[in-house]
Amino acid sequence: MATLKDIARALDLSITQVSRALNDHSDVNEETRLRVKATARAMNYHPNASARKLVSGRSGMVGLVVPNYRNIGQDRLFMEVVAGLSTQFSGRGMQFVLHMMAEHEPALPTYQRLIGKAMLDGFVLIDPQDQDPRIDFLRKAGLSFVVHGRSGKTIDYPYFDIENEQLAYDLTAHLVARGHRRIAFLNGVAGRSYVTVRAQGYLRALQDGGAEVLPHLHLHGEMDEAHGLTDTVRLFSGEAPRPTAIICGNVRLAQGVYQALAALGLSVPGDVSVVAHDDELPALRASAFFPSLTVTKAPLRDSWEPLADCLAGAIEGKPLATLQRIGRYTFIERNSVAAL
């Protein structure tokens, strides 16, 4: 492999000057810069990442740490994340390191170890929890990172997120405006920050609309078909007052809800109205539901580019204001809601 020394020798220049030419520093003659770049290309030169990292602190490598679990290979969400982020970083000439923790391995020591090796420039943090300790940890360690979502009181770090509070508010208010008063919310796993924030939007809309807050209608759990199914069955059995509408945290939940309602002999939207948030995971189209599903839509696919942008920016030391981004969502009214 060609090194700076090789190029310097070939051009009868100093290593210093070659380095400065390649890195577009100011004090190098324009013609020299061109000559250097030309021979660098000709000699197939690529800067040695280790050497560069050692002295400048930059290696161009970023990491994603994910907990392992049985059947992670079948988790659509995980695949989307990995494929999306990896594509983004590869496209920027950066390296994407995927670290899978052993099941039940604690997270912070894993980050600690990776940081200790000093080969990563930063991390992408997905799936933040309320008060996620990783954020504090990385902040203290002084490493760059970007969060997919927001967590904690002081949001003084780069992130990409959507307005989950407002989105839950919109979905709820849409139902309230149509006369619904007992509105169920099939939310995600308690503790995840977007789940908490959506809960706030849901409650705010209920209160704004003067609707009752019935705790037994607010359910938490994994957002898959199975939970949509069993949660719906639970809502419509027992003594407690039954909902006239259901909000689903995602479309997979809605899928289960539709199945359960059909099984219970209840029609959508005649007996029960249903709305959902749509991450637009492929292979599950809300518009293809019958009746088609009213949703707030924010494709998850649109997250990877801004996330990579923000992390790259953070590593380059860009100002924080440019590294905090909010993705848009759209409200799409279809045929799954009826007025009471």
Add this chain to the structure above:
Amino acid sequence: MATLKDIARALDLSITQVSRALNDHSDVNEETRLRVKATARAMNYHPNASARKLVSGRSGMVGLVVPNYRNIGQDRLFMEVVAGLSTQFSGRGMQFVLHMMAEHEPALPTYQRLIGKAMLDGFVLIDPQDQDPRIDFLRKAGLSFVVHGRSGKTIDYPYFDIENEQLAYDLTAHLVARGHRRIAFLNGVAGRSYVTVRAQGYLRALQDGGAEVLPHLHLHGEMDEAHGLTDTVRLFSGEAPRPTAIICGNVRLAQGVYQALAALGLSVPGDVSVVAHDDELPALRASAFFPSLTVTKAPLRDSWEPLADCLAGAIEGKPLATLQRIGRYTFIERNSVAAL
């Protein structure tokens, strides 16, 4: 982060001696070695991967390069590979770098660039083609690698593979032994080395059994439900003599074949016998078919550990003989084959 210098200062030793103690070299007092290791742990020391790579050529990082394509996020196989390998390497304290090529980007320059950065110790090569150029390229570059499969005339590199030739032979011979003479083979995409090798086994068994070789019964294509379905329809329409048995390259193909046969009003195994090779991808169980499917079984899941083993071994310079491994497969007879 603590460095060797810090430890040396704390113990009033030289950096040299600390390094040698930590790396279990011979000429260091046993008691000193223990003291050094203890303080290293206490000071939370982790060797700087960049510095180490720079001087010793080892970084503990390996790469996987995959071509990107639409909907890769939904490719079960891809995710199994990534999740499996990543877990294996993470568990060995190695780093796993996932590089996604842009669609239609040529492979060799990508490897070239990654090699140029000199941060990877080796590569895992999946999905080798007949005469795969990557193998030659990496061999010439002098980098360690392990191939999932075998390709080319001279197999003088580390690999993990199963006996695809014999497996295709077994499936075919099983049918021949039961009197079948017109046996179709739904093979994978032409050019992939395992596809070529399976074709050889298929042909050998036909000839050994004195069965006719009918080229129109040997089909190539992606191994998914859709191809299983359309290939079956094609086999049973038109003038050409129809098969009495079908061999499927995997269970997803078999799924499509079952659907197509049902639609055509043909019964398994009454009208048509079906066998397949089973990679045991989750969520598609050959035993749960009706009638249950006769297969050769070799779980893909069992590949990641030997692959990681072999690559790690290659990097450490172990002898080639220990780095060429063959995985077992089992023949499982169920209810999808009838004698003629």
Add this chain to the structure above:
DNA sequence: TATGTTTTCCGAAACGTTTCGGTAAAACCG
């Protein structure tokens, strides 16, 4: 002409590690 300024270059140090060659001191040997 003397003095500053800009342009363009360079030597040397530094990053953290491994390793080569060397060296005292202790141990061993006949």
Add this chain to the structure above:
DNA sequence: CGGTTTTACCGAAACGTTTCGGAAAACATA
């Protein structure tokens, strides 16, 4: 006891890069 071997240590160089502090040459200013 002289000589050899073994033990346990260390200094310095090397890996390839970036960057600091200078410095020669060219040019502008007074």
